[in-house]
Amino acid sequence: QFPRECITPEGLRSGQCCPSPTGVARDECGSSTGRGQCVTIAADNRRHGPQYPYTERDDRERWPLRFFNRTCQCNGNFSGYNCGWCKHGLTGPNCDQRISVVRRNIMQMSTAEKQAFVNALDQAKRTVHPNLVICTRRYQEVFGPDGNTPQFENITIYNYFVWSHYYSVSKTYLGPGQASFGGVDFSHEGPGFVTWHRFHLLQLEKDMQDMLGDPTFALPYWNFAIGGSECDICTDDLLGARSTFDLNSISTNSVFAQWRVICESVEDYDTLGTICNSTESSPIRRNPAGNVARPMVQRLPEPQDVLDCLELNAFDTPPYYSTSSESFRNSIEGYSAPQGMYDPVIRSLHNLAHLFLNGTGGQTHLSPNDPIFVLLHTFTDAIFDEWLRRHQPGDIVYPEEDAPIGHNRRFNMVPFWPPVTNAEMFVPAPENLGYSYEVQWPARPLTLSEIITVAIVVAVVVVAALGGLIACAVRARSQGSAETLEPLLAETYRRYSEEDRRLDKSQSVV
Numbered sequence: 001q002f003p004r005e006c007i008t009p010e011g012l013r014s015g016q017c018c019p020s021p022t023g024v025a026r027d028e029c030g031s032s033t034g035r036g037q038c039v040t041i042a043a044d045n046r047r048h049g050p051q052y053p054y055t056e057r058d059d060r061e062r063w064p065l066r067f068f069n070r071t072c073q074c075n076g077n078f079s080g081y082n083c084g085w086c087k088h089g090l091t092g093p094n095c096d097q098r099i100s101v102v103r104r105n106i107m108q109m110s111t112a113e114k115q116a117f118v119n120a121l122d123q124a125k126r127t128v129h130p131n132l133v134i135c136t137r138r139y140q141e142v143f144g145p146d147g148n149t150p151q152f153e154n155i156t157i158y159n160y161f162v163w164s165h166y167y168s169v170s171k172t173y174l175g176p177g178q179a180s181f182g183g184v185d186f187s188h189e190g191p192g193f194v195t196w197h198r199f200h201l202l203q204l205e206k207d208m209q210d211m212l213g214d215p216t217f218a219l220p221y222w223n224f225a226i227g228g229s230e231c232d233i234c235t236d237d238l239l240g241a242r243s244t245f246d247l248n249s250i251s252t253n254s255v256f257a258q259w260r261v262i263c264e265s266v267e268d269y270d271t272l273g274t275i276c277n278s279t280e281s282s283p284i285r286r287n288p289a290g291n292v293a294r295p296m297v298q299r300l301p302e303p304q305d306v307l308d309c310l311e312l313n314a315f316d317t318p319p320y321y322s323t324s325s326e327s328f329r330n331s332i333e334g335y336s337a338p339q340g341m342y343d344p345v346i347r348s349l350h351n352l353a354h355l356f357l358n359g360t361g362g363q364t365h366l367s368p369n370d371p372i373f374v375l376l377h378t379f380t381d382a383i384f385d386e387w388l389r390r391h392q393p394g395d396i397v398y399p400e401e402d403a404p405i406g407h408n409r410r411f412n413m414v415p416f417w418p419p420v421t422n423a424e425m426f427v428p429a430p431e432n433l434g435y436s437y438e439v440q441w442p443a444r445p446l447t448l449s450e451i452i453t454v455a456i457v458v459a460v461v462v463v464a465a466l467g468g469l470i471a472c473a474v475r476a477r478s479q480g481s482a483e484t485l486e487p488l489l490a491e492t493y494r495r496y497s498e499e500d501r502r503l504d505k506s507q508s509v510v
């Protein structure tokens with residue numbers, strides 16, 4: 001969440017986090033080389049929806065102002081917390097060389113590519129994040145028991161990905177002896193669902209690119225809209241097969257059987273007012289299609305569900321929540337039917353894929369601990385990108401206010417640093433964000449009127465072709481009879497001529 005350089009007692013008290021990429025004094029944000037400058041942070045001040053009824057009770061309100069009010073703003077193609085990086089899809093000392101970052105279907109990757117991806121994930125699970133640290137206390141307690149020991153921790157790259165999801169969905173602590181407030185979610189049940197998860201993936205992809213020293217590294221996706229009750233990526237060469245000993249565990253042939261989850265002690269966090277830290281606890285649990293109590297979530301979404309939600313014209317509809325109808329966002333998120341109708345018992349698309357996993361990946365505060373999360377969300381993001389491509393909305397269709405807290409257009413997404421708004425992620429990825437998807441969308445079956453039109457056209461063509469054929473045949477036949485008559489006439493003519501000649505001769509003898 002915050003750069004290591006900024007979480008000193010003085011740094012926190014100053015409210016400024018503008019490090020230098022070279023570490024040189026008076027080069028905040030690389031200003032001496034024109035990379036960027038230190039600016040005041042703008043935080044959304046518009047009205048949010050009624051779901052969160054408090055003010056000044058949660059560090060995440062008007063993110064990130066509780067912690068910092070000044071940040072780096074980078075120029076041109078530079079980016080990062082100190083403007084020392086290039087934007088996604090760009091490289092070189094001046095960040096002006098384009099490179100392609102193409103996210104592909106994991107099932108279509110070669111054996112070597114699959115192995116390289118699994119190894120990269122495992123490396124990310126074990127590599128300490130080079131720049132970012134996480135806070136383990138609310139701001140009220142962030143300076144520690146002695147008032148001078150900031151409560152931050154190192155965390156690995158993959159665990160940071162898990163932690164940031166947890167931090168965005170955790171409840172609001174209201175004080176000792178009071179129940180924490182759960183009607184708050186900075187990354188789900190609102191328009192920011194698609195933009196928040198887009199940035200979440202982009203940050204993991206970037207961190208992994210840096211870890212691997214490969215700016216072309218791309219996260220693959222899992223096409224979960226294949227129907228049926230089989231998890232096709234749950235094999236030992238990919239995300240791990242089912243253990244033969246325990247229905248809910250991953251096979252020990254998979255490296256993911258060794259992974260341990262973080263953020264499991266939610267009850268402690270919610271009752272004590274603490275925050276998840278980097279401590280790992282139990283193994284990943286997963287039992288695809290095994291939720292016997294909820295048969296509805298024993299099957300994956302169908303290909304048609306993707307096509308249906310892509311046809312919804314409205315990005316989101318009031319109340320911009322999990323109860324919205326005719327909303328593309330609520331359909332892809334999976335609280336309404338793929339065709340748009342809200343129904344509280346329905347779970348579709350993204351939500352259905354989570355619940356299908358039936359274990360760690362199906363519980364919102366824990367789900368990214370299961371690496372299937374990454375692939376499930378890249379596919380969700382691919383659908384979002386396809387919707388943007390087909391409907392070409394301006395950012396005007398993204399609600400500016402009245403969305404749940406965290407989801408307004410200009411809200412800085414929690415807990416990302418440097419600040420990034422929902423609006424910045426509401427743009428087609430290939431042209432603006434430096435990555436693209438290689439994906440074949442299922443073909444849409446024809447509508448009744450299209451079937452009738454096609455049938456009429458086919459009938460006309462067939463009739464015309466038949467007519468032509470008959471005409472040709474008739475013509476050929478009439479030509480053919482003339483040609484057979486001709487030799488007959490010739491023969492008759494020859495015989496009569498010979499007869500005439502004989503008669504002439506006999507007459508001349510007489």
Ligand SMILES: O=C1C=c2cc(C(=O)O)[nH]c2=CC1=O
Pocket residue numbers: 188347351352354355361362363364365367368
């Ligand atoms: O991780 C998640 C788990 C989820 C479960 C549901 C549900 O609909 O019950 N939704 C989820 C979203 C997640 O992100």
